[in-house]
Amino acid sequence: MAELLCGEDPEPSDRSPAGPLFVPVRPGRAGCTARLFRTPLGDRTAVGFTSARGLAATLGPDQAWIRLAEPALRALTAPLGVTTVTIDPPFSAPAPSPVEPVQAAAPAVVLRIA
Numbered sequence: 001m002a003e004l005l006c007g008e009d010p011e012p013s014d015r016s017p018a019g020p021l022f023v024p025v026r027p028g029r030a031g032c033t034a035r036l037f038r039t040p041l042g043d044r045t046a047v048g049f050t051s052a053r054g055l056a057a058t059l060g061p062d063q064a065w066i067r068l069a070e071p072a073l074r075a076l077t078a079p080l081g082v083t084t085v086t087i088d089p090p091f092s093a094p095a096p097s098p099v100e101p102v103q104a105a106a107p108a109v110v111l112r113i114a
């Protein structure tokens with residue numbers, strides 16, 4: 001089977017490394033830990049953003065981050081079994097649904113038998 005040229009292939013066969021990425025992290029006892037996310041299909045993925053503005057727009061302005069090259073991010077997450085890196089993901093959490101007020105339960109009737 002002939003390999004498609006990158007111009008004809010919707011997903012090029014050759015991965016080209018992304019430049020330095022803004023990688024979301026969470027603080028830990030020994031330093032920072034890269035945050036892992038889930039794809040829409042439920043697979044774990046590492047995430048990197050090409051700009052700090054994109055990271056803040058997706059995860060909020062208080063999200064901590066570090067700069068890592070894409071190969072370094074892959075090497076960091078490979079021992080955890082994470083082989084996918086998602087670049088500039090959109091925020092895709094389900095919209096919150098309105099919360100119905102909880103009706104107070106009727107007081108329990110206590111019968112005492114003498």
